[in-house]
Amino acid sequence: AAMVAFRRALRYETSPDNVAGVAATASLVSDRPKLGPHRAHVAIQTLRTTVTYSLELQKGARNRQEEEDLVSRMVLNAVAEAAGLEERLPLPLLPEEMTESSRAEAPAGWQQVLLGQTPALMVGQMPKAPASGMRAILSGAFNPLHQGHRRMVQVAQELYGLHVEYELSLDNVDKPPLDYYELTRRLTQFGPEEVVWLTRAATFVEKADLFPGATFLVGADTLRRIADPKYYGSQAACQEAWQRFAQRGCRFLVFGRDWGIGFIRLGDLDLPEGLRALCREVPPEQFREDISSTALRRAGQW
Structure with missing residues (x-):
């Protein structure tokens, strides 16, 4: 989804270096119990990198608003990273919780294929x-x-x-x-x-x-x-x-x-x-x- 957002944004910006796509998906607490874990995934797509962040939330530790607040902070931090800002919002994580991240860097040739130049x-x-x-x-x-x-x-x-x-x-x-x-x-x-x-x-x-x-x-x-x-x-x-x-x-x-x-x-x-x-x-x-x-x-x- 982040790549889709990035590709869509390219239609409105002539310089691909100024474009980023951010996407998020989450399974959070609701009015009915969930069988699976509560979790969130956030991705950033730029011309040069794909970055993902994943977090599994401890079930029963937060209400809906608290889980939404945490995930919203993850998304805003991703936007800040994509914009090149250093500041980050603190994430109120529990001792058992930890965000996992991955990063993939694209060689120049991949970037040229993505942009249609090659x-x-x-x-x-x-x-x-x-x-x-x-x-x-x-x-x-x-x-x-x-x-x-x-x-x-x-x-x-x-x-x-x-x-x-x-x-x-x-x-x-x-x-x-x-x-x-x-x-x-x-x-x-x-x-x-x-x-x-x-x-x-x-x-x-x-x-x-x-x-x-x-x-x-x-x-x-x-x-x-x-x-x-x-x-x-x-x-x-x-x-x-x-x-x-x-x-x-x-x-x-x-x-x-x-x-x-x-x-x-x-x-x-x-x-x-x-x-x-x-x-x-x-x-x-x-x-x-x-x-x-x-x-x-x-x-x-x-």
Whole structure:
């Protein structure tokens, strides 16, 4: 939310150095008992840093007004920090309470991507030109990077001769933008010899502009979203997008996915012929990894 606030504030201020986003969320005492803890989280987003503060309040020690006063002080202190002020309001904490904080600093390259000054920033070693000349891009949120992703890369390299690079976008059509803390967390999953491109390309049309001639590795679920007109505003815009894919020389290598109703393959999708012509399927005997990022997060494995 702090990154959303920061991005929104950029519309009204020409100098990004003068902009900050502050966000807060809290679960406090109410007229009904809460099962979980009382807690508050405050975040600050500037061009250079993401800072977070978290506090778990002792249950039953304060009334609603007292808890609101404490959280309000946390928020005002965050605003003061974002403004570069040294003064802070005292926090009336109990002996058992302590604020926890984290800070993520952004290199200059990340800042340039955030501001749209650099369309794509390479993280990792310079990629070697593939002998086949065939380049592939695996785009994703990588929350987390799991065995399914690794297996897709392996299949693309060993069976199809593709040289695979990753792409991680700060923006996502279905999710909030990434802040520097989350970006750092996700990038640390990759090895030093793996190439990751950092972009703001939320849609595959934008990705095709950045990586012309590339083959995109996609799950059948992702391909279904690529074909959905709701992401383009109209059916006409949707058709224009497929034409741009073709004009950029881009293709899709499609991997089957388990959606809970069964294993879905390319042939199971209702796709327009213009888009289907750009697709090639990996047979299920070559790839089947029924791994869900959501399930991994719920299981506490990320």
